[in-house]
Amino acid sequence: MAFNSLEYFLFLPLIWLIHHFLGQRFRWLFLLIASYLFYASLKVPYLLGVIAIITLATYGFGHWIHQAKSAEKKQRLLWGGIATNVLILIIMKYIPFLTDNLNALLSFFKSPISLHHAPLFVAIGVSYYIFQAISYLSDIYLEIEEPESHFGYFALYLAFFPKLLQGPIERAGGLLPQLKQKYEFNYNDMRFGLLLFTWGLFKKVVLADRLGLYVDAVYGDVHSYQGLPLILATYGYAFQIYFDFSGYTDMALGTARLFNINLTNNFNRPYLATSIADFWRRWHISFSRWILDYIFKPLQMQWRNGGNWGTAAALLVTFIVSGIWHGANWGFVTWGLLHGLYLACSVFYKPYQKKIHKALHLQKTKVLKAWQIFITFHLVTFAWMFFRVHEFSMLNYLFNNMYFPLNRLVNVNYVENSIIINHDFANFYSLFICLTVYMLFSIFDLLNNVEKFKLPYRWSYYYLLLFIIIIFSKTADHGFIYYEF
Amino acid sequence: MNIVKSLTEIFCEVFDDDEIELAPEMTADDIDGWDSLSHVNLIVTIETRFKIKFTQKELLTFKNVGDLMKSIESKI
């Protein structure tokens, strides 16, 4: 069930109540069952099998690695465990993509052989807990963590429902101790958890979904538009994906908070990043730290004698993998490759860049910072186009028609038709009002500061948020973007 | 051969900062500019200077300067 669904609004309080009155002894078991039920509500039975297999295999490999005496054996077991996880991931997500591309290749060489088109499996959540499993095994191998002996807690570490479907990707060292801690009702946790959840809901069902209405209308019928609407839709998508994913993350963190669990923060004002490297320290933080620790750093060390080229290569590989993880199509791979290129290039030009800034006396100035934010945002938004649009023909049309029409801006009709698509004034006004509200609430960081207010003001804020959600949310249902990964 | 002295020299060189003073508890966050690039440069310089080789596993498990120093000691 999605976090913004009626079922979840009924599921969560019920689970919380039972959990609250249950003893410490059965807490893990109840949460585990609840998590599996949550996963089962997707109505895809084989997914339960997948997570069960991953849990068993990873639990086993974890102990074997720890118990192995020789370094060689440890390494072999590590690779065995990783290979098992990766194999299952490939089967779930990439078989159709691989067979289709292989077929394309075969037909290119006019080979009589061709493979059957494989069915696409639903794989919600799989990418996330498999990455958790791999991090768990690696941490045991590096002797950063000890294997978890309690199978129940380990299973819960992988399946904990707030983070099951779209992350964050939790490290064993972070989540396991919290799961084992004795639960004590904390009024502040409950209050903040609910508030965070509501804030995430606002971002998702009001901002992300309404931006989505605009973006889908334009991108869904690109050839009818030129210039301004295409630009607005592209910027719109950058914000849509941010609100969608960070909204989900807030709901996940808020839910977990109700159970006294602090999950890792996944976002930190990503569009205020001053460089692509900085962007990746602010966007999907748990994922980017994962690829940093488990792909980039090992590769970079492996190729350290290649100097800058070694690092650049490591960056490219890491981000291509990131692209592939996001999805089995060339759009995602291109997106990943683009970020890899951005970072690889910066390895070479960064020293020169520093010299130029120094020479122009721009170092640490606000002007420089604004410029860097501006450039970074546009690089990222450009890359998002490949994330959203997978057809080459459509991308081609976009690049040819996405100009800023200075001469047409005097035409009021043109501007109006660019901003208001399909006569959807309701959407325009809703977005205008709600984006303004969002900016005000963020600038004053009300999420964290509201607890300092007196009760009437605090409650006014809560009621305001609730009514904004009720009134301005979209009517029809809109799935989460990051579900598909 | 004083490891700490040589190591400090290397740090100052790699990070272009003459005032670094090493302490065992120091981590990556303590030294300005010790991001992924400098970390690699640091390791390569140390390996060349001390004529040693770190294993992949070691490199990924150094938590602070103290671990680094211990590892260098064990290899000379």
Next chain:
Amino acid sequence: MVLFIMSSKYLKTYKCIALFLFILFFLDKGVAYFIVRFSDANINDTRIEKIINGKLDSALIVLGSSRAARNVNAATIEEYSGISSFNLGRPGSNLDYHRFLLKSYFKFCKNPKYVLLVVDPSIIKQDSSLSFRYDLIYQLANNNYIKEFLIEREKINVFYSQMSDTYLMKNSFLETFKPHKLILGENPLYTVGPDGSMNLLPRRANRELEYSNDQKNYTIDDESEELRNIFFDFIALCKSNNNNLVFVLTPEYGVPMLGLMERLEVLTRGGVTVLDYRNIKKMNNSCYYNDGIHLNSIGAKELSKLIAADIKKMSLNILDLH
């Protein structure tokens, strides 16, 4: 366990939550009330409201899109035929919407003797300019009949609509909140006359309207099966209710589309009277038209006189098809 629940450790929390929900309940009602007041002040088309309150009792109703709303003047029909008439046409509405109005009228108002459906050439095709006008009925979401309908069409969630009055009326607010109207004023194109008609003022422009010699042909391939079924349903409804269903093809300043009449004949198996005014000599005057397919108020009056005459003949059982 009950003792556990009643433990004073949680009493403060319970009281807090209870008070919060209590205030929320009243706020919800209050906000919903203001939305209703706000929307009422901004509605200019009260015809549906009149229907579901049973306030209409005309013997002849006109249904259709802009061709009905603009080209027909119900008051003139009434004057020249002696049959009380009302125009329920609305620009931009599709057959699904016309059927909805028909059903609602049958349910709440006196059974009309004549149902005139003005037929667009794209009546059973997917036409992006025609749609079901939910935006016109959201204002009435607090009416049970409309609420059930919206739930059935999955425009509102049944559970949420029971929990929150504000939720029920949110679409009404979203549709009526149009600040640009404050600057630009009410659009005169959308005022509704007392007879329901939405006729257009004649154009002042000196530009002469050109007669269109563009010959179009009716194509069957782009018909929508869903709309076709609604079409049959519409006819069946009138039959079961013993109304006289009449199709009207309003005048066009151009060559009429070939094949449309034949298609209607096939679809209705000849069981529905069709009044075809598309190429009538009397209406072949450019001063009656605002554009190729829409008459102005003068033209609407003239057309309505013709319609009235034909309806009168029908009522005297003298059928005279053109």
